[in-house]
Amino acid sequence: MTRLLEVKNLKVSYNTYAGKVQSVRGVSFHLNAGETLAIVGESGCGKTVTSKAILGLIQTPPGEISKDSEILLEGKDLLKLPEKEMRNVRGSDISMIFQDPMTSLNPTMTIGKQIAETIVNHRGLDKALAYQEAIKMLKLVNIPNAEARAKQYPHEFSGGMRQRAMIAIALACNPKILLADEPTTALDVTIQAQIMDLIKDLQDKFQTAVVLVTHDLGVVADVADRIQVMYSGLIVERGTVDEIFYNAQHPYTWALLQSVPRLDTKNKAKLYSLNGTPPDLLKPPVGCPFAARCEYAMNICKEAMPEATKMSDSHEVSCWLKHPNAPKVKNPIGGSD
Ligand code: SF4
Numbered sequence: 001m002t003r004l005l006e007v008k009n010l011k012v013s014y015n016t017y018a019g020k021v022q023s024v025r026g027v028s029f030h031l032n033a034g035e036t037l038a039i040v041g042e043s044g045c046g047k048t049v050t051s052k053a054i055l056g057l058i059q060t061p062p063g064e065i066s067k068d069s070e071i072l073l074e075g076k077d078l079l080k081l082p083e084k085e086m087r088n089v090r091g092s093d094i095s096m097i098f099q100d101p102m103t104s105l106n107p108t109m110t111i112g113k114q115i116a117e118t119i120v121n122h123r124g125l126d127k128a129l130a131y132q133e134a135i136k137m138l139k140l141v142n143i144p145n146a147e148a149r150a151k152q153y154p155h156e157f158s159g160g161m162r163q164r165a166m167i168a169i170a171l172a173c174n175p176k177i178l179l180a181d182e183p184t185t186a187l188d189v190t191i192q193a194q195i196m197d198l199i200k201d202l203q204d205k206f207q208t209a210v211v212l213v214t215h216d217l218g219v220v221a222d223v224a225d226r227i228q229v230m231y232s233g234l235i236v237e238r239g240t241v242d243e244i245f246y247n248a249q250h251p252y253t254w255a256l257l258q259s260v261p262r263l264d265t266k267n268k269a270k271l272y273s274l275n276g277t278p279p280d281l282l283k284p285p286v287g288c289p290f291a292a293r294c295e296y297a298m299n300i301c302k303e304a305m306p307e308a309t310k311m312s313d314s315h316e317v318s319c320w321l322k323h324p325n326a327p328k329v330k331n332p333i334g335g336s337d
Helices: 047-054 083-092 111-123 127-142 159-171 189-206 240-248 251-258 299-303
Strands: 002-018 017-032 036-040 063-065 070-073 094-097 178-179 209-214 226-233 232-239
Touching: 002 047, 002 209, 017 047, 017 111, 017 232, 036 047, 047 178, 047 209, 083 094, 083 111, 094 111, 094 159, 111 127, 127 159, 159 189, 159 226, 178 189, 189 209, 226 240, 226 251, 232 240, 240 251
Parallel strands: 036 209, 036 226, 094 178, 178 209
Antiparallel strands: 002 017, 002 063, 002 070, 226 232
């Protein structure tokens, strides 16, 4: 499989009056051509900062990216590109869809013209041809009456249709990577499912690799090939969808899984909610960042950060419960220690 994107030791911090907030603390991962990688974690875990860093959207200052970090797109380090070249990468190589399309769409321009403008800028087509392409894109994302809808403004679209229009803009230049940051959070559940199905269909059609950033593990089950779980600026577990859904090893992943609504359990059960809050990233703990909320925490958890332990070629977990050098403990979910 071709490695399209490689993120190596990404560290992003923000200088604030209170001190340096270490938002992403040494994250490494890759994305293969044509696959979908989900980055999952609760608010403040560093997932959005990671995706912004990939797009070159970290404002410096107050943001700061460590000098030894690398983000390689087909071997080219995006962190070393001047802003002018990075502007070409955004749109042509990597496109993004955001949580709230209303803040990304221009309210004073018709949808058709907005899509056409992207095509003119990135594909160099003349305006008339780009407009025809824009209508084709609207049809592709299942907007009914595309010709008429292209003449409308964003406020005339429903939330779901606006997100479809954003997807049309993002895919109009046939990017290698689509970065989708909480693309369905602002939508109701039925529309969420339709948008995720649409992203999956278009990915098959265009062979675009997708990075899907979300707090909701339930959203990624049918779409992602691999999942990485982030907590407190670190990746705490990564694996294939099956490894994460059927053989998760990190207590934080268990908590995320328990908070996904299920149809096969007795309906009266309340959804699980994790108590406590993530650590203060002004002064991250020296040990496992999840220790204060983890019911399996041992003394060693507060003293040292567990390194990643390989469970398979594709599955890794950073937890002392699975570390070969950890004190012997009984595996709380059964199976072998
Ligand atoms: Fe819990 Fe310790 Fe594992 Fe952290 S390392 S998740 S505190 S058991």
